[in-house]
Amino acid sequence: MNPLPYRDQIFVAIAEAPESERLELAMYFIDRLTEVPTDEQTIRRLGFQLAPKRCRALVLLRRAAANGLRYEALSDRLGLENPRTLFVHICHLRRFLREKFPECSIVTLRGSAYEFRAPPGFAFPWEDKHSV
Numbered sequence: 001m002n003p004l005p006y007r008d009q010i011f012v013a014i015a016e017a018p019e020s021e022r023l024e025l026a027m028y029f030i031d032r033l034t035e036v037p038t039d040e041q042t043i044r045r046l047g048f049q050l051a052p053k054r055c056r057a058l059v060l061l062r063r064a065a066a067n068g069l070r071y072e073a074l075s076d077r078l079g080l081e082n083p084r085t086l087f088v089h090i091c092h093l094r095r096f097l098r099e100k101f102p103e104c105s106i107v108t109l110r111g112s113a114y115e116f117r118a119p120p121g122f123a124f125p126w127e128d129k130h131s132v
Contacts, residue, residue, distance in 0.1 A: 042126040050096060053078050054089050061093075061106060061116040062124070068115035090114060 010029050017025050040055035050058070060077055061069055075086045090106060097104045104118040 043124075046125055048096075048100065051089075051092075053080070054093055054096070057086075057089050058093055058096075058116075061114055062127075065116040065118070068109045068113040070113045074114065 014022055014025050014029070040052055040059065043050060043055045043058075056078055057074065060074060071083065071086060075083055078086070078089070080086055080089075094106050097106065101118075101124070103122065104116070107115050107117055109115050
């Protein structure tokens with residue numbers, strides 16, 4: 001995904017486009033300007049080097065922290081076909097948490113689910129502290 005060009009470049013691009021394409025191009029830029037970044041985009045923008053599926057796994061585990069998330073549910077939500085791939089992602093996430101956020105962890109629950117654990121009131125830099 002390319003970042004949006006500067007405002008003046010957007011106006012020039014719309015003005016120089018064939019008349020039949022101007023409305024569609026303008027709508028494209030409006031959609032992009034009003035788009036809310038995903039958690040994954042925000043995580044990477046803050047400089048944390050995590051692959052997209054690992055970012056998504058971390059966000060999903062964080063949101064399901066109180067109940068944990070079963071292997072199958074997490075695999076399905078990430079679109080993983082091979083269950084072993086999930087174990088690799090979790091291994092990398094655990095290493096990431098140890099290095100960047102040692103107060104947090106991902107624990108295995110009875111060999112069938114993962115649970116994200118963090119101290120009360122903890123919030124990642126990309127989270128709104130009041131929504132956690």
